[in-house]
Amino acid sequence: MALHAQKLGYDGTALVLNSKDYKDKSAIIKAVQSIKNNLHHDCPFQIKVGLEIQARNPADLKKQVQKYRDKVDVILVHGGDLKINRAATEEPRIDILCHPYRNRYDGGINHVLAVKAAENKVSIEINLKYFLLTRPNQRYRVLSQFRQIVKLQRKYKFPLIITSDADSVYDLRHPQDIIALASCFGMTNDEVIHSLSSVPHDIINRNKIRKQIILPGVRLFNNGDPGS
Amino acid sequence: MKLKILPTHLREKKRYLAFQAISEIPLERDDVISLILGASGDLYGAYGTSKLGLWVVKFWKYPLSENNRVNGIIRCNRDEINSARAVIPTITRFKGKRVVFQTLGISGTIKGAITNFIKLKTADE
Numbered sequence: 642m643a644l645h646a647q648k649l650g651y652d653g654t655a656l657v658l659n660s661k662d663y664k665d666k667s668a669i670i671k672a673v674q675s676i677k678n679n680l681h682h683d684c685p686f687q688i689k690v691g692l693e694i695q696a697r698n699p700a701d702l703k704k705q706v707q708k709y710r711d712k713v714d715v716i717l718v719h720g721g722d723l724k725i726n727r728a729a730t731e732e733p734r735i736d737i738l739c740h741p742y743r744n745r746y747d748g749g750i751n752h753v754l755a756v757k758a759a760e761n762k763v764s765i766e767i768n769l770k771y772f773l774l775t776r777p778n779q780r781y782r783v784l785s786q787f788r789q790i791v792k793l794q795r796k797y798k799f800p801l802i803i804t805s806d807a808d809s810v811y812d813l814r815h816p817q818d819i820i821a822l823a824s825c826f827g828m829t830n831d832e833v834i835h836s837l838s839s840v841p842h843d844i845i846n847r848n849k850i851r852k853q854i855i856l857p858g859v860r861l862f863n864n865g866d867p868g869s
Numbered sequence: 870m871k872l873k874i875l876p877t878h879l880r881e882k883k884r885y886l887a888f889q890a891i892s893e894i895p896l897e898r899d900d901v902i903s904l905i906l907g908a909s910g911d912l913y914g915a916y917g918t919s920k921l922g923l924w925v926v927k928f929w930k931y932p933l934s935e936n937n938r939v940n941g942i943i944r945c946n947r948d949e950i951n952s953a954r955a956v957i958p959t960i961t962r963f964k965g966k967r968v969v970f971q972t973l974g975i976s977g978t979i980k981g982a983i984t985n986f987i988k989l990k991t992a993d994e
C-alpha cells in the first residue's frame with residue numbers, strides 16, 4: 642500500500658494503531674522496516690507511527706494520553722462523543738481529533754470547541770473514508786457536517802487535516818481528486834493544499850521538538866542557551 | 870437521414886480525463902459506464918449530471934496484472950472539469966466488492982491523454 646501511495650505522489654504516511662493492538666508493536670515495527678527497504682531510495686518517504694485512543698470518558702482519555710505520549714509519533718483521539726470531543730480539544734498533547742461528527746447529526750464541534758482547538762493546536766480531521774463509505778442516500782448529511790466544520794475553520798483558524806484513513810489500496814485517492822472532491826463541501830484549492838501538506842508537516846515538526854518544550858513558549862536548547 | 874455535424878463553434882467543448890481503476894473482480898466497459906454515471910447521479914442528481922456530459926470513450930483491460938487493473942479515458946465538458954473530477958473518487962463499491970478509481974491526468978485530446986498519461990507501450994511491456 643505504501644508503494645502505491647508513493648506512486649500517487651504522497652511524501653509519507655502515518656501508520657495508526659488501535660490502543661488494543663499496541664502490545665504487538667515490535668512485530669509491526671519489523672514489518673515497517675521491511676517496507677522501507679523495498680521503497681525507492683532516491684525520494685524520501687516517511688512512515689510515522691500513530692495511535693488512535695478510544696477513551697470511555699475524559700479521565701480515561703487523559704490517562705491514556707499520559708501513557709502513550711512519548712512512545713508514538715502522532716496521537717489521535719477517536720471522537721464522536723461530545724464529552725470526548727471537548728476533552729480532546731482542551732488537551733495540547735493531542736495532535737488530531739478524529740471524526741468529531743461520527744454517528745451524529747451535527748458537526749460535533751461548536752464555536753467553543755473551535756476556539757479551544759485553535760488555542761491548543763489540535764487538528765480536526767476530515768475523514769474521506771467516512772464520507773465515501775457512507776450510503777449514497779446519507780451522504781448529504783456528511784457533506785453538510787464537513788461544510789459546517791469548514792465554516793468554523795475559516796472563522797477560528799484551527800488546523801484542519803484531510804485524511805484518507807486507508808487500510809488498503811482501495812481507500813487511496815489521488816491528491817488532485819481530493820482537491821476536486823473537497824470543492825463539493827466548499828473548500829478552495831489553497832485551503833485543501835494547506836490541509837493536505839502543511840498541517841501534517843507542522844504536526845511532525847512540533848512533535849520533534851516536543852520534549853524540549855518546558856512551558857508553552859519556552860524551549861530548552863541542548864547547549865544550555867536559554868531559548869525563548 | 871443522418872444529422873449534419875455541428876459547426877465547430879457550436880459544438881460542446883470537451884476535456885479528456887485519463888483514469889486507472891483497480892478492483893477485486895474484473896471490470897467491463899459497460900460496468901465502468903454504469904459505475905461512473907451512477908456515482909455522478911448520487912453526488913449531483915439528474916440535474917447536475919446532465920451538465921457534466923460524462924462518457925467513457927476509451928477503455929483498456931490488463932487481465933494479467935494484479936488487482937484487475939483497467940485504464941480508460943472519460944470525456945466531460947470543459948467548463949465542468951472540476952465537478953467531473955470530483956465524481957471519480959466517490960466510487961467505492963461494485964457488486965459488493967471494493968473498487969478504486971484514480972485520475973492520471975487531464976488532456977484536451979484523446980491522443981494527448983494516451984501519450985502523456987496512459988502510456989500504452991510501456992504498460993504492454
